[in-house]
Amino acid sequence: MRTRFFLLLLLVFPVAALAQAAESPRPISHEDLWLAPRVGAPVVSPDGRRAVFAVARPAYDKEEASSHLWLVDTDGKEAPRQITSLRGGESGASWSADSQRIAFSAKRDDDEQAQIYVLDLARGGEARRVTSISTGAKDPLFSPDGTRIAFTTEVHPAAMSDEDSIRIAEEEAERKHKVHAYTGFPIRYWDRWLTERQPRLMVQLLGEEAATDLLAGTELVKMPGYMLRGGSLSATWAPDGQSLVFAASRNLHRAAHDFTHADLWQVSADGKGELRRLTGDEGLAGDDSWGSPLFGPGGDSLYALRRPRTERVYNATTLVRLNWPAATEAAEIHLPKKRAVRQFVVSPDGREVFMLGHDAGHTKLWKARSRGGEGQLAFEMERGLYDNLSLSRSGRPVLVANFQSAVSPPEVVRIDLRRGGHQRLTGFAVDAFAELDLQQPEHFWFESEAGARIHNMLIRPAGFDPDKQYPLVVLMHGGPHSLWREQVHLRWNYHLIAGSEFVVLATNYTGSTGFGEKFAQAIQGDPLRGPADEINQGADEAIARFDFIDGTRQCASGASYGGHLANWMQVATDRYRCLVSHAGLADLGSQWGTSDAVYHREVNVGGPPWEGHPLWEEQSPISYAGEWETPMLVTAGALDYRVPLNNTLELWTVLQRRQIESRLLVYPEENHWIMSGHNSKHFYGELAGWLGRWLLEEDAAAQ
Secondary structure, three states: OHHHHHHHHHHHOOHHHHHHHHHOOEOOOHHHHHHOOEEOOOEEOOOOOEEEEEEEEOOOOHHHOEEEEEEEEOOOOOOOEEOOOOOOOEEEEEEOOOOOEEEEEEOOOOOOOOEEEEEEOOOOOOOEEOOOOOOOOEEEEEOOOOOEEEEEEEEOOOOOOHHHHHHHHHHHHOOOOOOOOOOOOOOEEOOEEOOOOEEEEEEEEOOOOOOEEOOOOOHHHHOOEEEEHHHOOOEEEOOOOOEEEEEEEEEHHHOOOOOOOEEEEEEEOOOOOOOEEOOOOOOOOOOOEEEEEEEOOOOOEEEEEEEOOOOOOOOOOEEEEEEOOOOOEEEEEEOHHHOOOOEEEEOOOOOEEEEEEEEOOEEEEEEEEOOOEEOEEOOOOOOOEEEEEEEOOOOOOOEEEEEEEOOEEEEEEEEOOOOOOEEEOOOOOHHHHHOEOOOOOEEEEEEOOOOOEEEEEEEOOOOOOOOOOEEEEEEEOOOOOOOOOOOOOOOOOHHHHHOOOOEEEEEEOOOOOOOOHHHHHOOOOOOOHHHHHHHHHHHHHHHHHOOOEEEEEEEEEEEOHHHHHHHHHHHHOOOOOEEEEEOOOOOHHHHHHHOOOOHHHHHHHOOOHHHOOOHHHHOOHHHHHHHOOOOEEEEEEOOOOOOOHHHHHHHHHHHHHOOOOEEEEEEOOOOOOOOOHHHHHHHHHHHHHHHHHHHOOOOHHHO
């Protein structure tokens, strides 16, 4: 029976046709996007022979997800191989100087908190735990001689030892009351209330039981504004192994009324003596912010990123080389048009630096002489972006990174510094994504009515037919100091939104990065009206350029700052059949008063609300609520403290009071982003349904 059926198929469908049908690309699904392996940042061994990286295997149910370490030879001759497999996952991999051992953070077996483990590649076998601190350990960093590991942990400010941490934790557990108490700012961060814990820099001598807290009892941690930069390790060992340099703030407490910054500090590796502050008003410019310290080869130069403090909210980071140990400025390196330096590495001979910077939908590799000046492109690229640079420390330079594009998720690559381009070393998602119909973005530019040159990306739907008329979905990015780039975006995936029905347009409005410092700064004093006008002009330009766009069917969608813009579109235009706003403000004043980050908002407007600066009302969507008419899908995470839920509820109340067609989705366990699998799938389904209702149903225009 099966044989006769197959022969009948051959008569009706020739073999070639069957093969073509089986291999025909299809639209991307949420499962394709969410369940694809996620390749993490590679870390190349000091000798350049191998790179270690994590591969996460996501799942809709978190308990089924996993993440493990893999190793790949940088010559690309062998396939990557998995080197860890126990449950719990690993993070923060670091190499020893001899390229034989890897340290990482993991929670294994009976660990109550994550600890540091070391895997000896030469001897083989399982990794062994080297820390046992009650508060947990992360961000391991081998000392130059390989005998010690620096890491971070979070402890109570009064703790001077792990015994103190254990005692304080027991006392807190016995309390009958639960309360958050504060005398200063900030009190929240993204999705958590800030508790009485502070990050500390620790050093563990391998083979010893207890770690040394390098910051306990120092004047720095006693300051009300103390915080390690980003709350984690931004540190480097001095070449002699006798000290470490790290970045930390001492004025975070003034965040409600002034800008804050981080300085570079030096601390003895044995934790004895007071800290030495390397930057700030006693050395280099007082309010500039510093981070990512890294010693160059030879030990006579210390590199770090510096973000200057000016009257502008946005200032591009530059790369600075300091003389060591004097910590005096020797050279400054910047990118063309003062694009921000995102990451950097130093060549093994110390003569060159390689940097990443945004450029018109891409993140490109730039190079410069370490003596200072302006960097230049290492090579041109037409697709995708690089991230997570890692460079060998000896011999011929071996540079690895992640590379991705809008049609291919991140993989590990080796960059060819002589010929340009790269060699792909991994291919975890290559075959799966080859089955998908993912149209390459088309880049185009136009000149705005204000005279600015504006960059755009247009994404065609799966199964694109140039003779068909497609509705237009306009996406608005957050930030505002970010940009739409060629990437496989989890939260706002171009192709998943486009499906097989919509053309997607992503406009990099004034305020976006990747176009020079002045372009990013130009949004100050014009937070919503100007960018919204440019986005609408971008839609006009796309409709005029591409005759497959049906200009009578348009919707606009955005999140965070893009959500602010979606709400402003209620005021700016009636061109859209519908709007989608995730984590967007309705009132500039209430956003200022409730967010976990506030001061830059009033500077953008011109001063605090009580001083009467007109922008507080002139560019606040709620000031024009009587004019709102456009149907809107409103979404938010209940744990979002950057754009707190009250902003969404204000928006929703106005929509209901105005009796505007609308739908509200509040995800009680999500924060600023919808990041759990089931919720993400639900959100994308709701988004598709909303867009389909207003752009595809025949009677949508009449509603």
